[in-house]
Structures are given as C-alpha cells and as structure tokens.
Amino acid sequence: MGKTKVDRRVLRSKLALKEALLSLMAGKSFSQVSITEIMETANYNRGTFYTHYENKEALLDEVLGELIEELIAAFRAPYDQVELFKVEEMPATAVKLFEHIYSRREAYTVLFQSDVLPMVKEKMFSAVKRISNEDLEHETTDPINRELMQAYSMNALMGLVFHWIEGGFQYEPAYMQEQLVLILNYRPGAARTHVRK
Template identity: 30%
Template sequence: MNKRLDRRKQYTRMVLKESLMDLMKEKPISSVTVKELCERADINRSTFYTHYADQFALVEQIEDELIQDLEKYLNTVNFDTEEETKEMTERLLEYLASRADDCKTLLNYDGDSTFQRKVTLVAYRFILNEQMTAKQIDPTITEYISSFIVNGCIQMMKLWLYNNMDKSPKEMSLLINNFINKGLYGLSVK
C-alpha cells in the first residue's frame, strides 16, 4: 500500500511540474494561478496544497532539482587548467542542451529569473573562483571581473538556447573561453 501511495505522489508531482512548465511557456509565473495549474494537471486544489504551498514553491523545487542535477554533473570534472575550464564550459553547455526546453522556460529570455541567479552562483563557484585564483588577479577587482564574465556567459548561453543551439557545445565553449581569455581581439575576423 505504501509503495502505491509513493507512486501516486510521484505521479502527482510529475504532472504538476509538467503542467507548470507548459503554462510558463505561455506566461510568467506571476500570472499563473493555482486554479489554472490544477485544471491543466487535472488535479484538485486540495491535492496540490498537500504537496506545495503555492505555484512559486513548485517552480522553486523545479529550479532546485535542476541546479542539484547540474552540480552533480559538473562535479565530475576537474578544472585546474585552461583546457579543463573549456571542458567544464562544454559540459555546462551539454547539460543545458540536454534540458534545453526546461532551461529556456526557466531562464526566461525577457527578464531576470531566480533560476538565472542560481545558475550564476553555480558558474561563480565552479568556474571563476578557480580561474581568478589561478591567474592571481588583484582581489580588489575580482568581484567586478567575475560579475562581468559570468553574466556575459549566461547571456551567451541564453542566446544560444534561444537560437536553437545553432552551434555545438564544443564550438560555444571555445567561443566563450576565447572571450574570457583573449577578449574581442582574440577572435578571428571572417
């Protein structure tokens, strides 16, 4: 009996997540109501409230699960050298590509999102802390450089997702790392 209940809970949560993601493709989370979410999921409101406080709690859980999954994925790579940093960036792009639909929805191209802030924190932790230390950059400007680089990278990744990943993760990784390490002058002109 307990196993059956767990499956029902899993199913309910899965349907609610899918329904919310579908609704968020149509409008921002602030415009989504619990009523329409429950109608889309074919779940009654009392069932919804046994799982989540509101639609914002549900989207936060979706974001947190994606971030945890992303961190597990990135933890498998060492990134002490520039070559390993390229690999880290490529792996991040591969992960985004594997979850492109969800990431596009949560990154919300038209504005800032909590998911974008969470991805930014992951990027700071995984990529920049090591690079800034390795390059022995003046600590009084590290925060500015990090902000410039990470936010630029996030915007490039969002654009890449919204351009239907018109370049491979490897090509994008090379482009991003060239911007970071060589700036505009390091790019070849066609």
C-alpha cells in the same frame, strides 16, 4: 513495498504538476497562471496540489531548484575528480554545462521567455558563482586581483550561456563546448578598430 508505491505516486503527481506549470507558462506569464489551471492541466485535484506545495511560487521554486542542482553538477563535471584543475588542459568533452542545458531546453526556453526571467538568471548566476567560490581557488599572476578575475570569469561564462539560450540554441552543445575551451585559452593581441578619423 507500500512505501515505494506511495513514493512513486508522489513523484508522478509532483512531476505532472511541474510539467503543467511549464506548459501553462509557455502560453502566459507566471503571474497569470492560477492554481486551478495547474490542477486541471495536470489532471489532479486541489488536495493533491496543497499536499505538495503551499502555493504556485513553491512549485516554481522546486522546478528551478531541480534545474539548478543539475546545472551545478554539470558545472562541476570537468574538475570533479581532480585535485588540480588546469583550464588549458581541459578537453571540450569535459564541459557538460551545455549538454545539461540542451537536455532541458524546453524548460529553459519557457523560463527565459517568461516574466520570472530576472529571478531565473539570478538563481543560475548565483549558484555557479557560489560553487566556483567554494570549489575553486583561482590562481592568478600578480597584479591580477583574484576576486575581480573570478567576477569577470563568471559573468563571461554565464553571459555566453544566456546568449545561447536566448538565441534559441543556434549551435549544438558540442560546438559550444569547443568554443568555450577555445575562448578560455584565447590570449587576444591587437584589435582593429572601425573608428574613422
């Protein structure tokens, strides 16, 4: 019973420190945030901070690590329970990626407006690409190169996600889910040009 109380206290203090970091990053760059400010905002002392984290970078790593774990779970949702995953048969409701990001939009907004944005994007992209590599064997018809097809797919997906976040969540998650499924099944024909001769 005592262990549960300690665990809850640890979780509470770590959550307060993470929330304090994001709150401070909403007003200034990560490089300008000090450990003292984090402690004061979270209402904890220096000892508590250093019990959990070696430095503010370790605290940020944990914030990002939790988001990435949730991102991976959301990415896997459409195919988690099936052996053969057919994109053309996937309903929009199976896509959970946008729901996850929207549910954590405050954190994503702060991170996407911060000086650590390049690292955030790289971690998100790398995680999705790694999971796609591990989980999915992309079927392509010759002469399409599987490696190139996957690179194209992952860049397109994450480009769409980044565009949505950077646009301030202009569209609802359900709309983004529907659009993604339509895009995945779209087979473009001719394109009209605006080049004037």
